[in-house]
Amino acid sequence: MLTRRSMLLGVAGAAIAQPLWSAEPVLPIAETRFGKVMGVMDGPIAQFRGIPYGAPTGGANRFMPPLKPQPWAGVRECLGFTTLCPQAGLRAMDFRSEYFQLIGWDQSAGVMSEDCLNLNVWTPGLRDGTPRPVFVSFHGGNFDRGTANSPGYDGKNLALLGDVVVVTVNHRLASLGYLHLADLGVPEEFASAGAVGALDMVAALAWVRDNIREFGGDPSRVTIVGQSGGGAKVATLLAMPAARGLFHRAIIQSGGRLRLASREAATANTEKLLSTLGLRASNIRALQRVPWQRLIEAQWQLGMTDFAPVVGIEALPRHYFDSEQPAPSDDVPxxxxxxxxxxxxxxxxxxxxxxxxxxxxxxxxxxxxxxxxxxxxxxxxxxxxxxxxxxxxxxxxxxxxxxxxxxxxxxxxxxxxxxxxxxxxxxxxxxxxxxxxxxxxxxxxxxxxxxxxxxxxxxxxxxxxxxxxxxxxxxxxxxxxxxxxxxxxxxxxxxxxxxxxxxxxxxxxxxxxxxxxxxxxxxxxxxxxx
The missing domain is CATH 3.40.50.1820 (Alpha/Beta hydrolase fold, catalytic domain)
Incomplete structure (x- = not known):
């Protein structure tokens, strides 16, 4: 008897070796250290989108190192892309450009929010005793725009091809991630403001270390990969003491930046932004209360599109590619x-x-x-x-x-x-x-x-x-x-x-x-x- 199922299998059978129906759950559940998350099966690959790895970064947490997310009760649905860091990314990369249409820059999903510390996972197996290599991808767009939610970073085909786990990461960008305040007389707690976006990436890698076994990954074989601005992020992590031991291979693609931001140049940019906002660094709490929309408009008004982690602070003591002296992570292939x-x-x-x-x-x-x-x-x-x-x-x-x-x-x-x-x-x-x-x-x-x-x-x-x-x-x-x-x-x-x-x-x-x-x-x- 010709059924709907046999018809579908007849059409797709040449391309799909596995049956379209199985006893496996359509909505798999994984347990992280902060709570349970629900994903969705896409063929043989389980995908979880928008898993929090850090707390919201607005208000009193703005310009501060990332905090761990609050644990949640029940099962959190991670079925689709959620949030990305506020940015002027689409304005900076106009969809009318044939090149940007070619790479699909304007097709990224999600809404802008300071609650943006989330990541996406694709895996061939949960809790199955098979420790798989892990790819952690940091998106391009320099340090001021872009998102892991772009279709170019979809991880299911790589996960399927190599029986690996793929993770893509959203983190803070532009002034929200790299506004250097330490040399303007602010309290010591803001000493890392010029590199909190990079510290977000370290926090994501720490989440991978602590949780990836549940998703079938091997925390001792983590590869970080990034192209363009993502490549500069990989180079940044190579230089960060806090990232030491959290990854074991690194891939830099077209990431030509050799130096990041100096304290002097970053301080001058911060002073310009504060002046445009009509604020003083001494009133840092007021700066934390400025709506992020106003902050982004002020950045764009000043043409500030080349933010980068600030070198010479505790979080990032040096450039990775600017010295003959040995550096952290030189033992990483x-x-x-x-x-x-x-x-x-x-x-x-x-x-x-x-x-x-x-x-x-x-x-x-x-x-x-x-x-x-x-x-x-x-x-x-x-x-x-x-x-x-x-x-x-x-x-x-x-x-x-x-x-x-x-x-x-x-x-x-x-x-x-x-x-x-x-x-x-x-x-x-x-x-x-x-x-x-x-x-x-x-x-x-x-x-x-x-x-x-x-x-x-x-x-x-x-x-x-x-x-x-x-x-x-x-x-x-x-x-x-x-x-x-x-x-x-x-x-x-x-x-x-x-x-x-x-x-x-x-x-x-x-x-x-x-x-x-x-x-x-x-x-x-x-x-x-x-």
Whole structure:
């Protein structure tokens, strides 16, 4: 007899090995140290969204280190995304931009609230005695915008592919997370105000340590991963004494920032914001009572969009990538990456021609412009002028800092460093963005259906599987692996082994080395630290 169930299985059976119905609960329940939470099954993956890991951060808790959440009675429903930190993120990243439509920046779920310390979990199994590696992802958007609730960070496909647990984290941003008050005569309890957003991330990792076994995770194999601003967050955690021991591998993708905020610059920004609000630091309680909406408007009015953790305070004594001296977490295996045309997101002059490209280069390097153009054309003869421009800006703003970071870590010794370059161009928007910033994020999460990685195309699926699998093995053992017998050896300052993700996967010695050596010439080296 042809039933509705047999019809559905007939349609889906080729793609789904497991039956659509099972005896497992549709709404699984897990028990955290603060109370029980209810999630929902999505196929074989249990997902819990909006689990609190910290108390609300408004009122008297504003600018203060995070507190643990109050325990709750009964079962808390964690069925959908809840809150994100107040921000001007959508205003700063206009949906009319084709790039921001491409990465789905305007599609994030949730409402703005200072009760924003929550995280999301995807797991293949609860309490089943299988200790799985854990990925903890920190979202991009610098330190002033973004959310873990963005579709680009959906963790179920990665959890399914590698039998791993995936966690994504919301935390405080901009002035709510990084308003430096310590040098303005405020009470000692506000000494960490310039880094409380980073302390939120430490609190999330502590929650993982204390609770992840319930979700099938192994607290002794935690990998932190972040792209762009998320990569800068990973670098921040590498430098924080309080984060020591809470993670065991780290992945930084296109996170070119070498320096964070100085006390002097951060204090000047705080004084500007206080002046705009008509307040004095001596009246800190009034600042805690300002509606967050007014705070965000004042930030935007001043054009303050480059908040960062403040270095030189107890919570963050130093920059991680700014000294030859050993640092906390040097014993943590590290993976570092960039994409070939990271910087394509910043420009819209898609109709740039060869003459215009030469003018762009001449505006910055009048004496070397023709040599630079010839060098890039020799490496990429068929690329559009727009993408050659993007490659040059990517080399200066992403790869040069990345190489500085990697070389510094190698010189300091400790755990190995692995490096990859994503060279495959996104086919979206007729390929005009190339291998643009963010393209490797859905690949890391094995989200091959995303348009930026081909919308389910065969090549896109293969590349997503390759990168996600390499990251899974890195999380599992500290050593990434590639298919086909390719050996991905650690990065060194001599051979410079780099995995190259393109239509043909490869591991190369110093890819694009001629361009690297050009920018390292004494006449071309400026201080790329930001």
């Amino acid at each position: 590290l993976m570092m990456a960039s994409t070939l045309e990271d910087a394509a997101m910043f420009n819209t002059n898609f109709d740039l021609d060869e003459a215009g490209l030469l003018e762009v280069i001449q505006s910055r390097y009048p004496d070397q412009a023709r040599e630079i153009l010839a060098l890039y054309r020799d490496q990429a003869p068929r690329k559009t002028p727009f993408l050659i421009q993007a490659q040059m800006l990517s080399d200066l703003n992403y790869r040069k800092p990345l190489l500085t970071q990697a070389e510094l870590r190698v010189r300091r010794g400790g755990a190995p460093v692995y490096s990859y370059l994503w060279r495959w161009p996104s086919p979206a928007y007729d390929g005009k963005f190339g291998a643009v910033h963010f393209v490797d994020v859905p690949a890391t999460f094995n989200n091959a259906r995303d348009a930026i990685v081909g919308g389910g195309s065969a090549v896109g699926r293969r590349l997503c599987h390759q990168l996600a699998s390499a990251c899974i093995e890195f999380a599992r053992s500290g050593k990434p692996q590639l298919p086909g017998g390719l050996s991905w050896l650690p990065f060194e300052t001599t051979r410079r082994k780099v995995a190259v993700f393109d239509e043909q996967l490869a591991v190369d010695d110093d890819p694009r080395g001629e361009i690297r050596r050009f920018w390292e010439r004494p006449s071309m080296t400026g201080d790329s630290r930001r």
